[in-house]
Amino acid sequence: xxxxxxxxxxxxxxxxxxxxxxxxxxxxxxxxxxxxxxxxxxxxxxxxxxxxxxxxxxxxxxxxxxxxxxxxxxxxxxxxxxxxxxxxxxxxxxxxxxxxxxxxxxxxxxxxxxxxxxxxx
Amino acid sequence: xxxxxxxxxxxxxxxxxxxxxxxxxxxxxxxxxxxxxxxxxxxxxxxxxxxxxxxxxxxxxxxxxxxxxxxxxxxxxxxxxxxxxxxxxxxxxxxxxxxxxxxxxxx
Numbered sequence: 474x475x476x477x478x479x480x481x482x483x484x485x486x487x488x489x490x491x492x493x494x495x496x497x498x499x500x501x502x503x504x505x506x507x508x509x510x511x512x513x514x515x516x517x518x519x520x521x522x523x524x525x526x527x528x529x530x531x532x533x534x535x536x537x538x539x540x541x542x543x544x545x546x547x548x549x550x551x552x553x554x555x556x557x558x559x560x561x562x563x564x565x566x567x568x569x570x571x572x573x574x575x576x577x578x579x580x581x582x583x584x585x586x587x588x589x590x591x592x593x594x
Numbered sequence: 595x596x597x598x599x600x601x602x603x604x605x606x607x608x609x610x611x612x613x614x615x616x617x618x619x620x621x622x623x624x625x626x627x628x629x630x631x632x633x634x635x636x637x638x639x640x641x642x643x644x645x646x647x648x649x650x651x652x653x654x655x656x657x658x659x660x661x662x663x664x665x666x667x668x669x670x671x672x673x674x675x676x677x678x679x680x681x682x683x684x685x686x687x688x689x690x691x692x693x694x695x696x697x698x699x700x701x
Contacts, residue, residue, distance in 0.1 A: 508690075518630075518638065518681055520690040534689045568637055580628035580685055582649070584637035 475499040475583045477569045482588030489559050489592070495552040495569030495585055503527075503547040506572040508581060509554045511565035511590075521567070522554065523577060530577070537563075559592045566590075596620050596684050600693035606701040607672055615667045615696045617682035622662045626686035629658055629667045632695075633678045641680075642667070672698075 481493040493509070509521040522543040523532045531543050542555040552569055566587040573579035597620040607613050617627065625645040630638035640649045642658040645665055655670040669676055677700050682693040 517695045518632075518683070518692040520692070523688070523690075532688050573640075573643065578626070578685060580640055580643040580683065581630075581638070582640050582643075584639075586637055 475571070477571065477583060477585035479567065479569050479585045479588040482567065482590045484591045484593065485559055486594050487560060487592055490555070490557045491559065491590060493554040493556065493567055493569075493588060493590070497550045497552065497569075497571075500571070502545075502550040504575055506575075506577045507543075507545060507552045508570045508572060509543060509552075510568045510570050510581065510584075511563075512568070512587075513562075513565045516565075519565075523572070524552070525577065526575075556590070559590075561592050564590060564592045595689055596623065596687055596691050598682055598684055598691050598693040600680075600682055600696050602696060603694065604697040604699065606699050608701045609672050609674060611672045611701075613669050613672060613698065615680055615682075615698075617660075617665045617667070617693050619663045619665075619684055619686075623684045623686035625661060626684055627658075627660070627665050628683045628685065629656075630681045630683065631676075631678045632681065638681065674700075 476498045478496045508523045524543045540558045544553045568587045569585040570581035571583040573582040599618045627645045628643040629641045632638040646658040679695045679697045
């Protein structure tokens with residue numbers, strides 16, 4: 474059974490940093506593109522970042538470029554999101570998601586349960 | 595960026611009703627469209643992809659259609675467990691973008 478379990482969320486002050494983790498199991502993690510998607514309280518879904526199987530390609534939504542870094546450790550079956558210079562508008566539930574198939578083209582077929590990040594003083 | 599616009603934003607319906615949700619892309623996306631269902635406090639769940647392909651395990655009362663810029667999600671006979679929020683998403687280009695959501699409520 475495919476499982477994605479996020480951790481690392483919490484309350485952080487504006488300008489602060491946080492590192493999210495996603496532990497994957499039930500599939501060959503190193504064979505899939507992975508993503509982070511977020512959802513502000515009471516709002517819709519927003520894609521944040523993608524990373525290729527070997528970490529050689531990474532893509533970000535404009536609003537987080539230069540502040541967030543997606544990474545992965547295939548030996549640990551783990552995905553990460555390093556978030557720096559956090560702003561109030563980054564407050565959201567952050568979901569780890571797997572991309573369907575082996576390419577970057579496709580929907581998100583499995584999602585974690587999410588971890589809440591709150592940016593507030 | 596490709597903008598995705600869903601309509602309606604909310605919808606009231608009864609068990610057994612047939613409902614349709616529409617998603618319009620700001621440019622052609624060549625059927626690179628997925629539909630998700632999200633219940634309160636839960637992660638989204640993939641229902642359909644490639645505009646009309648049903649994800650494994652999803653009931654056949656869900657169907658999708660469309661082409662170019664216009665797509666629809668249809669639920670043929672609403673069940674109690676279908677009351678949720680539905681999102682469309684394009685994966686034709688980066689950034690991946692979602693519609694704003696359609697909240698399906700019980701009448």
